[in-house]
Amino acid sequence: MTIAISPSYSRSRNDAQALGPRTDSLTHYLFAHLDQKQFALTMRFTYPFSSTMSLQVYAQPFIAKGTFSNVRELSATPRAASYDNRYQAYGDTAFTNNIGGFNFKQFRSNVVFRWEYRPGSTMFVVWSQGRRGFGGVEGTKTFGGDIGDLFNLTPDNSFLVKLSYWINR
Numbered sequence: 001m002t003i004a005i006s007p008s009y010s011r012s013r014n015d016a017q018a019l020g021p022r023t024d025s026l027t028h029y030l031f032a033h034l035d036q037k038q039f040a041l042t043m044r045f046t047y048p049f050s051s052t053m054s055l056q057v058y059a060q061p062f063i064a065k066g067t068f069s070n071v072r073e074l075s076a077t078p079r080a081a082s083y084d085n086r087y088q089a090y091g092d093t094a095f096t097n098n099i100g101g102f103n104f105k106q107f108r109s110n111v112v113f114r115w116e117y118r119p120g121s122t123m124f125v126v127w128s129q130g131r132r133g134f135g136g137v138e139g140t141k142t143f144g145g146d147i148g149d150l151f152n153l154t155p156d157n158s159f160l161v162k163l164s165y166w167i168n169r
Contacts, residue, residue: 006042022095028073030090032099036066039143052116059109063146065138067101103135107150120166128158
């Protein structure tokens with residue numbers, strides 16, 4: 001039997017995260033400061049019942065959350081030598097005061113049962129599940145709270161049976 005658990009956490013800051021264009025009478029190419037955190041927990045489990053039968057499980061919850069601030073647009077001199085001269089304040093305060101952020105949640109899992117019912121002939125039974133959610137603000141929950149929310153999301157399930165038969169010549 002093998003079990004592997006691999007947690008990962010990262011925090012990054014990007015001073016010039018592209019927000020995309022906004023158009024009024026002109027097109028404004030917007031950028032913002034992004035403070036982002038990511039957490040994932042990859043789990044793998046393999047149990048061989050015998051040399052001809054095994055069960056493998058893979059599961060991974062993933063959370064990414066971030067907050068935008070300091071929205072600005074490209075200036076008339078986007079290739080200026082001074083970094084600060086490449087951008088200018090963006091004047092639409094209705095947008096800049098409510099920029100928000102994001103909270104992305106995803107869970108993926110696979111369960112594979114393998115049975116070699118005769119030499120060279122194998123049956124696989126597979127169940128895959130995915131869950132995904134997105135919010136327009138980072139939210140106040142911890143990563144643990146966000147992981148708990150994953151299981152309230154509607155799952156996408158896939159089932160597969162594969163049968164192979166070795167024809168002996």
